[in-house]
Amino acid sequence: MNAASAPIGPTTLREMRQEEWVRLEAILRQVERRSPRALSDEDLMALPTLYRSALSSLSVARETSLDLELVTYLEGLCARAYFFVYGVRTSPLRRLRLFFVQDWPNAVRSLWRETLIATLLTLLGLAAGYSLVASNPIWFEAFVPDGLAQGRDFSASTEYLRQTLYDGGRNNMLAIFATFLFTHNAQVSIMCFALGFAFGIPTAFLLLYNGGMMGAIFALFVSRGLGTDLGGWLIIHGSTEIFAIILAGAAGLKIGWSVVFPGEASRMNAATSAGKTAGIVMAGVVIMLLAAGALEGVGRQTITNSIARYAIGVFMLIFWLAFYYLPRRSHHG
């Protein structure tokens, strides 16, 4: 009970190992504050050994010491070191390149069933919107909110509608409107994806509504004989943007499907793997919407020839289809 002779056990543990813990903590602090690249070579070489010796200190302390402070400290230190040592780091550039070349197309390709369903839903909405508005213009307000219509409804003159398709002026407001549209559409896509968790039903509704809105606008312009012009106006960026919204809906549907029908995995695991795939697809969707926004902002003002607009739109569509669905050699590892 009294420390008449040199005590064996935990007090000596502190004395023996405390320098290593201090060094490990200094390395971790440097890594967390700045990038891992800030470590010197000796520190980097010493880190795994220090980590393992901290683990062994923790095991010894748990078995021989009743010092709560020591055990808690070592647990925290070992956890921090574990998350750094076992968090494998590839360089961000390589990670980015892998994303573009491999992760993104693979993720989209694995969603081909959901993509088809999303396309069908959009087309269904399109057909419904078109036929309803063509038969009775009263339906137009139901499908297209005022803010998006901006005066383009059945009370507008044909000349006004034609002007909206080919107007190259008012540069400032168009650029702002394009950016607003990009952020709005990106948010709608993310909402489509997130709502997929609710078994995919709100996602389906959103897709139908989106298609319906397009169908209604088409009905309006077709009734004034401006159908092909509207097609050109839309397709420059629309082929990319509508594809992106369909993919976002597909991602949401995948999550909803995997929660309801998990197959052989547990619901939790199925939802987790679906969520990760869908997350990659969503990152790609945002990139696509960025591209669509750029096309819209730049292309629509400068290119006023209808045929050129169709050409660009169709080219972009073929590009995306080839990027996603062309078979390519898969990189393993």
Added chain:
Amino acid sequence: MVDHAAIHHALEARTNRSLVTPEGVDLTLRIADAGQRFGALLLDLIFMVVTLILVTIILGVAAIAGGPRFVAAPVIIWLIGFFLLRNCYFIIMEMGPRAATFGKRIVGLRVVARNGGRLTADAVIARNLMREIELYLPISFLIFNTSQGLADTAAWLFGVGWTFIFAFFPLFNRDRLRVGDLLAGTWVIRTPKKTLGLDLIGRNAATTRLTFTDAQLDAYGQFELQTLEQILRLDRPEALATVADTIRAKIGYWDNSSDVAFLNAYYEALRSRLERKLLFGRRRRDKFDR
């Protein structure tokens, strides 16, 4: 009689999750509780709002100073900045080495993969995009309430109820998982920054004068010893007085030593005794454990 040891063990069982490293050591991770996660979220939202206000002021000044011709650029920057802030702030911060936003860092939390593996980029993206339905949807429901009449109000209430299920999802499961965590296979753990305090044994030379019999040292187990340790480290006079009185009453040790000296001496003696027993493989968890 309240069994504090049992309460303490129940609390530990609720918040501790085991993570066995490849070396075979079980790191007990402690799950962040709902209050801590909410606090971190509030801090992050405050940070985002403050940044937004600052950027708006700066861009507003730039727009006014630039004149009517250059009003487009600041507005575009603001729109894109708002979009990036809303979606990418969490994603980029959680992909860093500390896997924590500023709010989480202040509270002392961290995002970690549930299976103990790497926290991959797609997991971080997925868990943060789900925040759309957990946070922004309920908020927009609350703000944009344009109900006119009973049916609208009923629909609004239903919408609020449904979205709030997602918002309060962490309260409905043991691991305090958000919907985003569920989907991405992650959870949030505590990472308290600790510096190692001094060993309590050998701190006070005067304690060697006080001795205790075996019977007096048999009164308590590991839980009481560690509670005493925490009280000694906190070093608050009222707490020390209360505990000293309790222990003196229990073991019947009345002398005229000071509370601090008595408690330090008792702690040393008790710990040496219990650790010696530990070396022989006998661990006494608390005073009821025989």
